[in-house]
Amino acid sequence: MNDWTDIVKHITDTTGQPFEPKKITAIGGGCINQAFCVADDKRCFFVKINHADSLPMFEAEAAGLNEIGQTNTLRIPQPICWNRNAHAAWLVLEYLDLNSRGTGNVNELAARLAAMHRVQMQQFGWIRDNTIGSTPQINIQNSDWASFWRTHRLGYQLKLAKQNGHHGTLQNLGARLLEDCDYFFAGYTPVPSLLHGDLWSGNFSYDNAGRPVVFDPAVYYGDREADIAMTELFGGFSGQFYSAYRHEYPLDSGYNIRKILYNLYHILNHLNLFGGGYRHQAEQMMGCLLAEIR
CATH class of the missing domain: 3.90.1200.10 (Aminoglycoside phosphotransferase (APH), C-terminal lobe)
Structure with missing residues (x-):
């Protein structure tokens, strides 16, 4: 999907803060969705994109993350917004800077x-x-x-x-x-x-x-x-x-x-x-x- 206009507007409308990405970076590793890191000078989001009929999948994923998040046990990337247009569906999440070595407690x-x-x-x-x-x-x-x-x-x-x-x-x-x-x-x-x-x-x-x-x-x-x-x-x-x-x-x-x-x-x-x-x-x-x- 080359046209990010609807996604960017959705992020702006949901967060109440203007968002104009200066860098959009594809992230590999998934086999179901396309994934991107989308950033301006101050904020960064993790965006998943799939076919327009994939919105229910993204809605359920956001609900599942919130179900875990509200327990205050394991940390999750906070869901920001999700929607679709005629071309694609998307899920916008908090971007977490993860440990590249995969090590922790x-x-x-x-x-x-x-x-x-x-x-x-x-x-x-x-x-x-x-x-x-x-x-x-x-x-x-x-x-x-x-x-x-x-x-x-x-x-x-x-x-x-x-x-x-x-x-x-x-x-x-x-x-x-x-x-x-x-x-x-x-x-x-x-x-x-x-x-x-x-x-x-x-x-x-x-x-x-x-x-x-x-x-x-x-x-x-x-x-x-x-x-x-x-x-x-x-x-x-x-x-x-x-x-x-x-x-x-x-x-x-x-x-x-x-x-x-x-x-x-x-x-x-x-x-x-x-x-x-x-x-x-x-x-x-x-x-x-x-x-x-x-």
């Missing part, structure tokens, strides 16, 4: 995440749907966690996989797993905790004071183990983080098998988004889970 990250997980609601899900990556994430509220996970997480991703042409073994294993999903929650009663929802190593960093910052959330209320499980995917967090988190908020002994169930959701989502070897990985995970039931 790991113990504080663990403590603040544990504090966020202690923010709880009556039901699982959320007041609105959002996205996980660019995939719709259904958050219809439910008082039964196993039912929520079976229907709105694994079941939904398996349905998408079928629509995307992934049949055969994947669907057969998936059907068996959905049927026996309750097995993994026998004797375990999670509470609806506030989750980041997409907490892998690419969605957190530290500011230049070493304080942890999270972004790109897929917020909902669910079992906190789902957040911790996600941290173990795609590189994982440090051992010090897990030790510090368990010290703050100990995990149930069944976590080591349930984390496979929770991460299966993300692997199926990657299969639906990117294809490739994720199908084999998903089938291996389902086989591992089913082996626990036999």
